[in-house]
Amino acid sequence: MFERAFNFSAGPAALPLEVLQQAAEEMTNFRGSGMSVMEMSHRGPEFMQIAEQAQADLRELMQIPKEYAVLFLQGGGLGENAIVPLNLMGPRAQADYLVTGSWSEKSAQEASRYGNVALVAPVSKPFTTVAAPDTWTCSPQASYFHLCTNETIDGIEIGDVPFEAIPPGVPVVADVSSHILSRPMPIERYGVLYGGAQKNIGPAGLTLVIIRHDLLGRASPVCPSVFNYQVVDQADSMFNTPPTFAIYIAGLVFQWLKRQGGLKVIEARNLAKAQRLYEHLDRGGLFFSRVDPRYRSRMNVTFFMRDEALYDPFLAQAKAQGMVQLKGHRSVGGLRASIYNAVPMQAVETLVQFMAEFERTHG
C-alpha cells in the first residue's frame, strides 16, 4: 500500500499530484462559494469563470490562433470517429485516411459509414512504422485528410507531420488525444485537432476539439445537435450541460503546465524521459522496442521481452515496487510505459533501474 504509485497507465492516466491535492481541498467548498464545482450550475458566474479561464490558459499554452474555435465536448476520441465525418464529410462525402495504428484504423472504419474513405497508404501489421509520405496517394478532392499523430496502443508518433505530402486546400484533421500538450504543435497547419482528455488534459469524459472557423457549418442533417461543431461553438460549449468537473480539473492541469514553464519546457522533459527508456531498450537485453526509431512515441513506449514467460513475473514485481499499469494493450501484448506529462523522470528512472535489475537476475 503506497501513498502514490508510479503510474504508467495509457489512459485514464497520471495527473499532477498538485492538481489532485487542490481538487481535494476545494471539493466541498470551492473558494468560498459554499459549493463543490460538481454542484454548480454551468451557467452560474463561478463556473463560467472556471470555463473561461481554462480556455484562455489552453489558448496561451498551445498558442491557438484566433481563427480557431476551442470546443469542449463529450464522447472521447472514439466518439469523434463518427462526429468528425458527421461534421466535415459535406456533399463530397470523400475523405482520405492515413492508417498508422489501432486508433487511426478504427477512425477510418467508423468514417466509412458516412462517406467514401480512401486509405492513402496500405495497412501493414503489426504497426511499427509509417508509410513513406512520398508514397501517399492523396486526393485533392477529399473533404479532409485524417491522421492520428500518436498511436497510444502501438507507440507510434508522427512528431513532424509531412504537410507537404497533403494536397494544399485539403483540411488536415488530427487525432492528437495521446500527445496533445506534450509538445508545441503548429496549429495553423491543421483544420481540426481533437482528443479525449484522459491523457495529458484531465479526466475521461471530456473531449477537446480545436477547429478553424471556416470549417464550421458543414454538418450533415443527421449530426446530433450536441455534436454539431457550429452549434456547440455558437453556445460557447454550453449548448448542453458540459462535463463541468472535468473542465475544472483540465483547467487546473493547464495552470500546472503554465507553472512548469509551458510546452517547450515540458517537451524537453518528455524527450529526456523517452530517451532514457529507449536507450535502455536498445541495449540488447531482455527488453526491446519494435518501433521504427523515426516514429517512436515519446508518450507511449511499447516494448517486448525476448522471453514470453517473464511477462507475468516482471509485472508482478514491478507492481510490488509501486510501478503500475505497465501491461501492453491486449490487442498487441507486451509491455507499455505511458509517460505523459504528469509522469516524472523519477518514475522512468525507477523503471529503468528495475528493468536492469530484472535483466541481471533473469538474464
Place this chain on the structure above:
Amino acid sequence: MFERAFNFSAGPAALPLEVLQQAAEEMTNFRGSGMSVMEMSHRGPEFMQIAEQAQADLRELMQIPKEYAVLFLQGGGLGENAIVPLNLMGPRAQADYLVTGSWSEKSAQEASRYGNVALVAPVSKPFTTVAAPDTWTCSPQASYFHLCTNETIDGIEIGDVPFEAIPPGVPVVADVSSHILSRPMPIERYGVLYGGAQKNIGPAGLTLVIIRHDLLGRASPVCPSVFNYQVVDQADSMFNTPPTFAIYIAGLVFQWLKRQGGLKVIEARNLAKAQRLYEHLDRGGLFFSRVDPRYRSRMNVTFFMRDEALYDPFLAQAKAQGMVQLKGHRSVGGLRASIYNAVPMQAVETLVQFMAEFERTHG
C-alpha cells in the same frame, strides 16, 4: 463566505456532503491503490470493481428487472434527444411525443430530424399542466412513445404515468433526468428510461440509459458506434473510455441512498419537502405557483412573485443568507427551488422562513 450553502441549483446540483468528503479523502490514493480514480485505466481491476458495484447498487435501488440493460453513456439528456431516435426509430421512422414542457419540446424537435414525429396533444404555453390522457392521439404503429416525466424548467411532474393511454406494444421512452432516484418507478412498464446524471445521480458528463433488451439492435446505420445501445451494452459500457470519475461519484451517491434506506424513504422525505414549499406558495402571499396542483414537481418547484420589482432584492438577500441558485430558468423567469435528494429539509425550512420574513417586510 459560508462553509456549505443551501444549494437549490437545477443541475448540476447539490450532492450529499458525505459523498464529497469521501471523494476528497480518496482523491490522491484510492484505497491503497496509489492512484486517484481519475488516474486508473477503465479496464483495470480497481475501476472494474467500482463500475460493477455502481451498477449493482443502482439495480438494487431501482429494482431494475434482469430483462433490462443499464448503460453508462455521455452526452446528457440533450444528447439522448438524437441518440434515442437514432437507436429506436427503426424502419417505421414514426414516433409519438408528448410535449409537456421545455425539455420534451426540445426532444420532439430533435427527433423530427430522424423520422416522422407526431405530437399526441397540442402544445400549450406557458407550460403549466398536462393534456388529459384520454385526449392523447397515439398511434399503435409508432416505433415508440416519448415523454419527459419531470420538466426541470417548468416544474411539471407526471408522477403516475397513465400507461393505459398508450397503445399496448408501443415502447414507452421516458426522459427521467430530473427525478430519477427521487421515488420508486415501475421500470417494467417502460421500454427505455434515460437521464443526465447531474441532478440526483452525480456529476454532469454521465448519462444513464435503462433499456429493455429486446429494444437493442435497432440502430440506424448513421448512429455513431459509441452511442449505439447494442454496441455499448455488449461492451459493458466500456466500448469507449467511460467518464470514470463521474461513475465513481455516482456509485458513492448510490451507496449514500442505500444508507438512507432506499427510494421509499427518500420519496417520503422529498414529498415532505415539496409539500412544505407548495403549502407556503398557496397561502396567497407575495409568492405563487402557476402549475396545476396535479402535476407539481417534487423536485423543481417553480414560482413567481406578484411584484416583479422584488425578484432582485429577494435573490440578493437569499444569497446573503446562504441560499443560492434560486433564479428561475431564463426562458420562463421567476424563481425555482430545485430540491433534489441531497437538499435537506433544513434547506427548505430555511427558505420558507426567509420567504415568510420577506413577505412581512415587503407585503
